[in-house]
Amino acid sequence: MITGDPFPGDIRMALLIRNGEIVTADARYRADIWCEGETITRIGPALDAAVEAPAGTEVIDATGKFVFPGFIDPHVHIHLPFMGSLAKDTYETASRAALVGGTTTLIEMVCPSRADEPWEAYELWKSKAEGRSACDYAFHMGVTRFDDRTTEVLRRVVADGTPSFKVFLAYQGAFGVDDSELYRTLELAKRLGVIVTAHCENAEIVARLQRQLLAEGKTGPEWHEPSRPVSVEAEGVHHLATFAGLTGATVYVVHTSCAEALAEAAAARSRGVRMSVETVVPYLVLDKSYAERPNFEGAKYVMSPPLRDIRHQGVLWNGLRTGLISTVATDHAPFDFAGQKEMGRDDFTKIPNGIPSVEHRVHLLYTHGVATGRIDLHRFVDAASTQAARHFGLFPKKGSIAPGADADLVIFDPTYRGTITRAQQQMNVDYSAFEGVPIEGRCETVTVRGTVQVRDGRFTGDAKRGRMLRREPMHG
Numbered sequence: 061m062i063t064g065d066p067f068p069g070d071i072r073m074a075l076l077i078r079n080g081e082i083v084t085a086d087a088r089y090r091a092d093i094w095c096e097g098e099t100i101t102r103i104g105p106a107l108d109a110a111v112e113a114p115a116g117t118e119v120i121d122a123t124g125k126f127v128f129p130g131f132i133d134p135h136v137h138i139h140l141p142f143m144g145s146l147a148k149d150t151y152e153t154a155s156r157a158a159l160v161g162g163t164t165t166l167i168e169m170v171c172p173s174r175a176d177e178p179w180e181a182y183e184l185w186k187s188k189a190e191g192r193s194a195c196d197y198a199f200h201m202g203v204t205r206f207d208d209r210t211t212e213v214l215r216r217v218v219a220d221g222t223p224s225f226k227v228f229l230a231y232q233g234a235f236g237v238d239d240s241e242l243y244r245t246l247e248l249a250k251r252l253g254v255i256v257t258a259h260c261e262n263a264e265i266v267a268r269l270q271r272q273l274l275a276e277g278k279t280g281p282e283w284h285e286p287s288r289p290v291s292v293e294a295e296g297v298h299h300l301a302t303f304a305g306l307t308g309a310t311v312y313v314v315h316t317s318c319a320e321a322l323a324e325a326a327a328a329r330s331r332g333v334r335m336s337v338e339t340v341v342p343y344l345v346l347d348k349s350y351a352e353r354p355n356f357e358g359a360k361y362v363m364s365p366p367l368r369d370i371r372h373q374g375v376l377w378n379g380l381r382t383g384l385i386s387t388v389a390t391d392h393a394p395f396d397f398a399g400q401k402e403m404g405r406d407d408f409t410k411i412p413n414g415i416p417s418v419e420h421r422v423h424l425l426y427t428h429g430v431a432t433g434r435i436d437l438h439r440f441v442d443a444a445s446t447q448a449a450r451h452f453g454l455f456p457k458k459g460s461i462a463p464g465a466d467a468d469l470v471i472f473d474p475t476y477r478g479t480i481t482r483a484q485q486q487m488n489v490d491y492s493a494f495e496g497v498p499i500e501g502r503c504e505t506v507t508v509r510g511t512v513q514v515r516d517g518r519f520t521g522d523a524k525r526g527r528m529l530r531r532e533p534m535h536g
């Protein structure tokens with residue numbers, strides 16, 4: 061029961077979500093939610109009967125629906141110059157796609173090439189988002205070189221509200237760092253209280269295997285996985301863990317694809333290494349047989365680390381259920397089949413890596429995780445929202461439903477049944493890796509800081525609503 065006037069002289073927009081079943085990482089109950097301006101101000105039973113809403117209050121009936129905190133995708137690429145091409149989405153397209161899929165916050169990887177000036181790159185990435193995003197966003201700063209000026213630049217980046225870094229142990233000659241650079245990055249991160257996200261694959265072995273396979277005439281997309289076997293990923297995780305253990309830094313392994321890599325992370329954690337694990341939705345739903353499809357169709361499914369043998373899926377779901385895997389992201393990296401993936405027709409090493417999925421993460425995770433009983437609703441919310449907020453300094457403004465939190469809410473209809481098709485998608489890419497995949501449940505209404513951005517599953521909102529979320533270091 062609420063007391064007093066919830067809107068004392070208040071002219072801010074108000075939103076009342078009535079009678080939904082609120083589900084967070086650790087609670088489930090039926091209640092109404094009042095939002096004033098950008099914020100959740102009250103939660104309780106029958107709030108509408110207790111107070112008179114001011115004129116202009118929007119009332120949404122959520123009877124029979126779940127109400128989740130806005131989902132957070134902690135690993136996306138939007139502006140991405142990579143492998144001789146440029147990823148297809150802009151913030152205009154990617155943020156709408158995110159929202160219709162229930163994602164209200166994106167965290168994008170800033171990926172300068174080794175030759176780029178890092179501060180200029182950071183400003184460039186920010187300029188691509190500013191005034192163009194319909195959802196909120198933040199960045200991880202890619203450290204793709206470490207020289208005498210890097211410390212000063214990274215301090216500035218952190219002071220600007222970006223206290224998370226990204227390193228690549230893969231992509232030799234492009235984004236990859238050497239061991240000295242890795243050590244210096246982790247040492248600095250430890251000093252600054254910054255978390256370091258890392259792509260873990262041994263670059264040297266990948267380069268050798270690629271050369272060997274091509275020399276044997278093995279040029280198709282089906283050879284991408286053999287060029288980056290599970291042992292190469294596991295070695296990358298072990299390598300990162302050794303450096304994290306010695307420096308005391310907090311690390312986060314992105315896009316974990318296989319049992320062997322997960323085992324290395326579990327072993328590192330049991331030794332006291334501060335290591336968290338992310339997987340991404342393609343590994344939970346697709347397997348390497350997709351990359352083996354004939355007539356170069358497999359190129360649509362080339363990403364790194366690669367899609368694996370189907371046996372790994374059960375291990376990943378289990379890791380998710382037990383919490384060894386903290387988060388499910390996408391690693392959204394959209395390249396068209398025509399003209400972009402096709403650049404690798406005669407050489408799989410030239411296929412731009414990435415599977416577009418920012419639009420479908422939440423629906424696929426619910427359908428394949430919750431609806432099948434592999435994970436419960438709380439783990440679903442935790443992995444797709446709350447853990448990302450906690451790891452990256454956004455909690456409790458994001459990732460929770462509580463008075464004082466941002467009014468980022470997803471009203472989810474569990475009775476909806478549909479199918480993913482390219483024809484319906486918002487992502488600016490010419491194929492869907494999930495074409496024809498059925499989904500159970502849908503993000504029906506989605507709000508960003510109190511503004512309804514999605515109604516009846518369609519983007520109807522303010523294309524410029526999103527803003528950059530400035531964060532504080534929290535891993536000291």
Ligand code: URP
Nearest residue numbers: 259363364391393413414
């Ligand atoms: O294949 C992938 N993962 N593409 C995006 C770049 C990266 O490695 O995250």
Ligand code: ZN
Nearest residue numbers: 259314315364
């Ligand atoms: Zn990566």
Ligand code: ZN
Nearest residue numbers: 135137169391
């Ligand atoms: Zn990535």
